[in-house]
Amino acid sequence: MSRSIRVTKAVAVASLFGAATIVAPAANAAQEPSMTITLGATVTGKTVDVAYKDSGVQYYANDGRKAMSRYGAMAFFVDYGDDSDPDGYDGRPGLTCETTGPTSPFRDSVSSGYSHTYRKAGTYTITATGYFCGEGGLQTVEKTTTVKIAKPAPAPKVSAAAHIEYTVDGLTATLVPSVTGTQHEMKYGRDKHAKYGVPLVYTMAFPEGAEVSGGATKGGIKRATCTKHGSVEFDPVMLSGDPVVVTFPKPGTYEVTLSADVCTSQRIVSKTVTIVVPPTDPTPTDPTPTDPTPEPTTPTPKPTEPTPTPTTPVPTTPAPTTPAPTTPAPTTPVPTTPVPTTPVPTTPVPTTPTTNTTVPTTTTSTTAATTPGTGPKVETDRMGDDTNALSLGVAGLVGAGALGGIVVARRRLQQ
Numbered sequence: 001m002s003r004s005i006r007v008t009k010a011v012a013v014a015s016l017f018g019a020a021t022i023v024a025p026a027a028n029a030a031q032e033p034s035m036t037i038t039l040g041a042t043v044t045g046k047t048v049d050v051a052y053k054d055s056g057v058q059y060y061a062n063d064g065r066k067a068m069s070r071y072g073a074m075a076f077f078v079d080y081g082d083d084s085d086p087d088g089y090d091g092r093p094g095l096t097c098e099t100t101g102p103t104s105p106f107r108d109s110v111s112s113g114y115s116h117t118y119r120k121a122g123t124y125t126i127t128a129t130g131y132f133c134g135e136g137g138l139q140t141v142e143k144t145t146t147v148k149i150a151k152p153a154p155a156p157k158v159s160a161a162a163h164i165e166y167t168v169d170g171l172t173a174t175l176v177p178s179v180t181g182t183q184h185e186m187k188y189g190r191d192k193h194a195k196y197g198v199p200l201v202y203t204m205a206f207p208e209g210a211e212v213s214g215g216a217t218k219g220g221i222k223r224a225t226c227t228k229h230g231s232v233e234f235d236p237v238m239l240s241g242d243p244v245v246v247t248f249p250k251p252g253t254y255e256v257t258l259s260a261d262v263c264t265s266q267r268i269v270s271k272t273v274t275i276v277v278p279p280t281d282p283t284p285t286d287p288t289p290t291d292p293t294p295e296p297t298t299p300t301p302k303p304t305e306p307t308p309t310p311t312t313p314v315p316t317t318p319a320p321t322t323p324a325p326t327t328p329a330p331t332t333p334v335p336t337t338p339v340p341t342t343p344v345p346t347t348p349v350p351t352t353p354t355t356n357t358t359v360p361t362t363t364t365s366t367t368a369a370t371t372p373g374t375g376p377k378v379e380t381d382r383m384g385d386d387t388n389a390l391s392l393g394v395a396g397l398v399g400a401g402a403l404g405g406i407v408v409a410r411r412r413l414q415q
Contacts, residue, residue, distance in 0.1 A: 031136035037143035068163040069104035081124035097133030162271035183263040185230030197235035199260035215244035226263035
């Protein structure tokens with residue numbers, strides 16, 4: 001497996017890492033070539049920071065034209081023990097090492113700038129390799145250290161909520177927006193654990209025609225990003241500051257929304273409130289003052305109702321009635337005196353009408369046969385009605401030429 005090496009020229013080491021130092025000691029032909037490496041590592045979470053140092057004595061290097069001393073190692077590299085590319089410096093291209101002759105001391109120092117983040121937890125061996133001109137040409141020296149990357153702790157649970165408190169006075173509403181709860185830490189510039197209790201971005205939306213003054217209706221932290229570690233509590237006054245004053249164009253119902261981008265799994269939290277602006281009351285008229293003293297009223301006497309006199313009911317005993325025995329009155333034949341009549345040509349009466357004469361005489365005579373003075377007046381009146389009825393029948397018979405028989409019937413009824 002081939003890997004690229006992140007290297008720079010010797011002149012760029014100091015500018016790249018800031019703490020890299022190349023020292024040019026005086027040449028000393030009497031010293032034996034050698035190299036010593038010092039390696040340190042600091043772990044934070046999944047990230048390791050490496051400090052590298054080397055020093056020693058080496059032969060001159062030749063660029064093909066002449067031999068010259070070197071103030072730093074020919075090369076050095078730091079491998080982090082995974083599949084990532086190593087960090088380091090390579091000054092070997094175009095140079096060959098002298099194997100005899102004078103020597104010169106060298107020194108390299110990288111105290112910061114070599115940093116690496118591992119993708120997963122585990123134990124890793126970091127190896128630093130240095131190159132110098134020694135006996136027989138280019139020589140190497142290695143130095144190792146072990147680091148352990150622990151499993152990250154689970155991210156703390158965080159949650160946030162948006163709020164808007166408000167009051168209404170006429171057409172004007174005063175609003176106080178806020179975000180409460182917790183969020184993760186932020187990465188801001190070089191600070192990887194910025195603890196800001198304010199959203200990344202927040203905005204407020206108002207209805208068309210509303211005039212907004214005072215307070216902050218939008219804001220946040222520019223160029224900040226969210227992390228997934230840590231828990232920071234929101235500062236409830238970071239958004240409110242001065243209250244937001246909104247004047248609506250006329251009475252009615254309006255909606256105002258607060259939206260905030262926060263470092264939680266939900267990311268966006270919002271709150272919408274419905275503000276009711278009631279109609280304004282008309283200017284009250286000055287009522288005519290009234291005399292607070294009530295007028296005296298004369299009570300009207302209430303009429304007295306007469307007290308009813310109790311009456312004692314007198315029991316009435318019905319008089320016993322003895323039914324009078326009815327004795328059929330003997331009928332005495334009354335001699336009939338022939339009434340002289342004017343001879344009228346008679347028309348023979350059919351036999352059928354004879355039955356009509358018999359019916360009234362028999363029924364009426366039997367009912368009306370009572371002793372004079374003993375029957376009730378009601379019966380007398382009814383008999384009179386019957387007499388009148390018979391009279392009507394008589395009149396009919398007279399027209400038929402049977403006057404003699406009708407007279408006899410009338411006399412019998414009178415008896």
